[in-house]
Amino acid sequence: MLTDNPTSVASRKARTAGQILGTAVKRDTIYDRILSAVMEHRLIPGTRLVEEKLAAVFEVNRTRIREVLARLAHEGVVTTIPNRGAFVASPSVEEARHIFHARRILEPALIRSLVAQINEDLLSQLYDHVAQERSAREQGDKRAVIRLSGEFHLLIAEMVGSPPLLKLMRELSSLTCLIILLYDSPNVPACPNHEHSLIIEAIEKRDADQAVDLLITHLDHIEATLDLSVGEEQEVDLHEIFG
Ligand SMILES: [Zn+2]
The missing domain is CATH 1.20.120.530 (GntR ligand-binding domain-like)
Structure with missing residues (x-):
């Protein structure tokens, strides 16, 4: 067969869309959970946020964690220090x-x-x-x-x-x-x-x-x-x- 039948293409597309959506949801969930931990003072200023540990905790790859940390850094909640990693920010x-x-x-x-x-x-x-x-x-x-x-x-x-x-x-x-x-x-x-x-x-x-x-x-x-x-x-x- 030269082409997939339309149903399987459609279902594959749906699955792909679902995966993309699932990825976004997961990313938002990780973001929300880290932010809540900061808001509730379970993660305190100066805490090191180790990418690989967070990846293991949330069962995602490090790229996903890096995206979340970049967003938090952009918002000032996380500070990234070259060669040392990401930390919960400590505002002066x-x-x-x-x-x-x-x-x-x-x-x-x-x-x-x-x-x-x-x-x-x-x-x-x-x-x-x-x-x-x-x-x-x-x-x-x-x-x-x-x-x-x-x-x-x-x-x-x-x-x-x-x-x-x-x-x-x-x-x-x-x-x-x-x-x-x-x-x-x-x-x-x-x-x-x-x-x-x-x-x-x-x-x-x-x-x-x-x-x-x-x-x-x-x-x-x-x-x-x-x-x-x-x-x-x-x-x-x-x-x-x-x-
Ligand atoms: Zn108030």
């Missing part, structure tokens, strides 16, 4: 100040956009989120508290519905997690819970100025807990974290 105090400065510019704009389009559905999602934060706090689930605190700010960006602004907020949020881990007192939660509630109440009243004032106060509180202690390079068991 100066970089930390820049990140808070950027958040003070970006987030008020997001809050104002959200106030302009707020409705019952969005409000209930915001209140639900804060309820989750509160219950994580009550249960003493520190990892969840850290993750949910950061996600509150991302949720606002998601609701505004601008992909480029959401991308910026994601990057700033990941870097803030690293900064909090590096420079915060170990037992201070990322965001005081009641401050999120106050921001939502102002949004509900459609009082953009008050919501922005509360947000700035909130960012001030987070930044005020920073100190100058520096993280150290750590050896960690990647299998334990992702296994």
